[in-house]
Amino acid sequence: MLSNFIAGLPKAELHVHHVGSASPRIVSELAERHPGTVPSDPALLSEFFAFRDFAHFIEVYLAVVDLVRTPEDVRYLTYEIGRELAEGQAVRYAELTCTPYTSVLPDDPDRGMPIEAYTEAIEDARLAAERDFGLVLRWIYDIPGEAGIPAADATLRFALDHAPEGLVAFGLGGPEIGVPRDQFVPHFTAARAAGLRSVPHAGETTGPETIWTSLRGLGAERIGHGTSAAQDPELLAYLAEHRIPLEVCPSSNVATRAVASLAEHPLPVFVEAGVVVTINSDDPPMFGTTLNREYEIAADLLGLDESGVADLARASVGASFAPDDVKKRVLGEIDAHAG
Numbered sequence: 371m372l373s374n375f376i377a378g379l380p381k382a383e384l385h386v387h388h389v390g391s392a393s394p395r396i397v398s399e400l401a402e403r404h405p406g407t408v409p410s411d412p413a414l415l416s417e418f419f420a421f422r423d424f425a426h427f428i429e430v431y432l433a434v435v436d437l438v439r440t441p442e443d444v445r446y447l448t449y450e451i452g453r454e455l456a457e458g459q460a461v462r463y464a465e466l467t468c469t470p471y472t473s474v475l476p477d478d479p480d481r482g483m484p485i486e487a488y489t490e491a492i493e494d495a496r497l498a499a500e501r502d503f504g505l506v507l508r509w510i511y512d513i514p515g516e517a518g519i520p521a522a523d524a525t526l527r528f529a530l531d532h533a534p535e536g537l538v539a540f541g542l543g544g545p546e547i548g549v550p551r552d553q554f555v556p557h558f559t560a561a562r563a564a565g566l567r568s569v570p571h572a573g574e575t576t577g578p579e580t581i582w583t584s585l586r587g588l589g590a591e592r593i594g595h596g597t598s599a600a601q602d603p604e605l606l607a608y609l610a611e612h613r614i615p616l617e618v619c620p621s622s623n624v625a626t627r628a629v630a631s632l633a634e635h636p637l638p639v640f641v642e643a644g645v646v647v648t649i650n651s652d653d654p655p656m657f658g659t660t661l662n663r664e665y666e667i668a669a670d671l672l673g674l675d676e677s678g679v680a681d682l683a684r685a686s687v688g689a690s691f692a693p694d695d696v697k698k699r700v701l702g703e704i705d706a707h708a709g
Contacts, residue, residue: 375676376665380703382686383455383464383650383661385594385617387543389435390653391451391466397655399446400437407433419656424575424626428516428545431656435472441483444473444491452499452507459661462700463692467510467541468492470528471521485532493534506696509534510569512541513557515549522557530564538691541594542570542584551583558588567591567691569617574628578602585614592617592648592689597628599645600636610644615689620667621659622652637671648686680708 392400394412401410409418421427438447448466455461470489475482496507511529513522529540540561542554551572558568571594572584578598582605584590596616599605609616618637623629629636640647649668651661669679683704687697 372669372676372679373662373666375707376662376669376679378460379665379680379683379707380460380462380700381661381665381683382648382690382692382700383459383461384592384648384686384690385619385650385652386455386464386466386661387653388448388451388466388468389438389472390431390656391454392434392437392447393450393454393655396447396450397434397437400434400443403443404437404439406436408437416658419658421625421656424545424628427626427656431653432472434656435469438473439481439483441487441491444483444488445495448492448495448507449498452495452503452505455661456499456503456505461505461661462703463506463508463687463690463696465508465510465538465690467512467543469512469514469525469543471514471517471524474524474528476524477520485528489528489532489534493536496534496536506692508536508538508691510539510541511537512543512571513554515542515544515546515554517544518549519553522554526557526560529561529566537566539567539569541568542572542588543594544571546572546574546576546580551580552587555587562589569594571595573598574623575626578605581605590614595619595623595628596640597623597636600639603643606640606643606645609646613646615646615648615685616640617650618647618668619650619652620664620671621657625657632667632671635671637668641672646685646689647682648689649682650686676708680704 394415398410398412401408474485499505513525568589569592570584573581574595592615594617620635649664687700
């Protein structure tokens, strides 16, 4: 059965958010620690996570962000995400998108934590997750676009002056509408000069021009979502020619209304155009999904058998920023699983 094959398939996860990976079990624990707007009863969380649109999703997401208030919260969240990725989804390597700005809160130090404490917490959890679960974690620091230039300045400072050992890339998340990508060109230029890779979100809730700006201005090496690329044949050809992967998150795109339904998802259009695609879960508990489920959806949309699904897993490893020895090991595990 294909679902059993997928469940055991070793995987890399490239587009998954730190706070957005907090499962009901984790959110419940954090809500118990910090009573307030988020229910601590796991049975009520599914209703809490029912999104009306992208703006409502951001509102709910930020409510969960507010539960991560101390270095102990950060460490607990990170370690438990590692456990669930490794034990539940057979993930061997993950690039976790972190938004340190929303925990450090440089303009509100009474509510925030020092960047040094944040860094120590995620690094301690990273090392423990690799030791205990065999999961290799790396970090992407992303700018929360809705917070503008001050957040971009702070995130760049965190990435350059307080870089954790596992930091590999620089990203940009949050709403796209009303948040022009080109205002962040200096930040991405500086991050890339320091050796970080460029992985902005683009074309999720806006048109192809946002993706073009990310490619030309931000030097994007992968595109988060890129859903609207399907509207621009020239862009599809460019992505295919230059082997710039799209980080595809089908259930997320439906939940945030970026696409109307799974049946209308442009994943087959991307593949038909020769674009490299990776399958990811984005904010899985918030969207009622898992990475395994996203692979099942992709297999259905693309008509794949076990061999084709294994190729999807290989593509994610290839598109990752994992060290060569980790890539080799995970690819070997995929080959062994695929027989």
